[in-house]
Amino acid sequence: MGLEGEQVHQSGSGWSPVYVEDNLAVMSIGFLLSSPDDAVIWRGPKKNGMIKQFLRDVDWGEVDYLIVDTPPGTSDEHLSIVQYLSGAGIDGAVIITTPQEVSLQDVRKEIRFCNKVKLPIIGVIENMSGFVCPKCKNTSQIFPPTTGGAQRMCEELNLPLLGRVPLDPRIGKSCDEGKSFLTEVPESPAAVAYHSIVQKIRDYCSSHSASDDPC
């Protein structure tokens, strides 16, 4: 997001998030640290307290979408988010995987978690899905889908596959430079995949929202 070194401001209505663009605001624990290399050495309860503050004390204003990017796993962060937002009616979870079976094994646990806590699943995205050599245009499956990848898992578990994002060095470069990959390389296969995925998520949210509540 290109927001390293940004600080959060306190106002009468709470913490103000940091605006990347007029319609994109971000909140991160990174904004509260005195140095960018500071480690946040916290056990679960303190993390849960901060998650609650981010939801309750940040002046988000009117939002169309609130996206929470969680770490991998099925522990404090995931339980707390689901619990604290239970009254708000979460539209659902977007699950990200890579194509190998070792990743799918973890992702199946994540899906089981969603089922247990009754969190709807909007769909699954397969990331790092093949790489086209920029010189000879040969496609390599760098993380081979030895058991059929996300597609087969989605078929088995009856979940929508939202799309596949191929590996592209320009993604990492854009991230490092804090630029939007979609603006930098709009015609790339990965950018086309992103757009298609976002459209599917928007369609899901508008068809599942009971009212005009934020998704």
Place this chain on the structure above:
Amino acid sequence: MGLEGEQVHQSGSGWSPVYVEDNLAVMSIGFLLSSPDDAVIWRGPKKNGMIKQFLRDVDWGEVDYLIVDTPPGTSDEHLSIVQYLSGAGIDGAVIITTPQEVSLQDVRKEIRFCNKVKLPIIGVIENMSGFVCPKCKNTSQIFPPTTGGAQRMCEELNLPLLGRVPLDPRIGKSCDEGKSFLTEVPESPAAVAYHSIVQKIRDYCSSHSASDDPC
């Protein structure tokens, strides 16, 4: 490790780990689940209890090395491991990164954590470090080291760079099949990098061990 579906056995001297080979034993929470897709939905205190049990109640026998593979972050798992093993004299941490600045930002926090809890750092490994197209032999930096990668970070922080492991589809394939990549493709650049890294870690441990205690 090819151990999916394995179970732990209880003996008079505690839980027996699962043996991959005569000289390689593994303990994992996966061995205690009734289904491989079961999610372990635990908050910090339960995770900490299990880590303690894995260290105290498993009949490890005589070991040369005890390797703990932690998730990313600086939270319960990391604090508990350091705390529970404080009397044992941990030789040190091996830090893994990928080449991009967004990864190095997280890894610098991990290094700061090690410094704070006085955990020595054996060195840093750069993973996913370039990809050679199998067809045209062109090298792509799929995760470009826009700020100099692990090498520059190690120079700045005065840490040893243990090595760089390139991307190779045969790594993922071996992992998915539960086979040893080093046995499957022993001459590959990634296998050579692994061997060199392991040798450096062994050298570090033998030069830093005060006694013949396990590393």
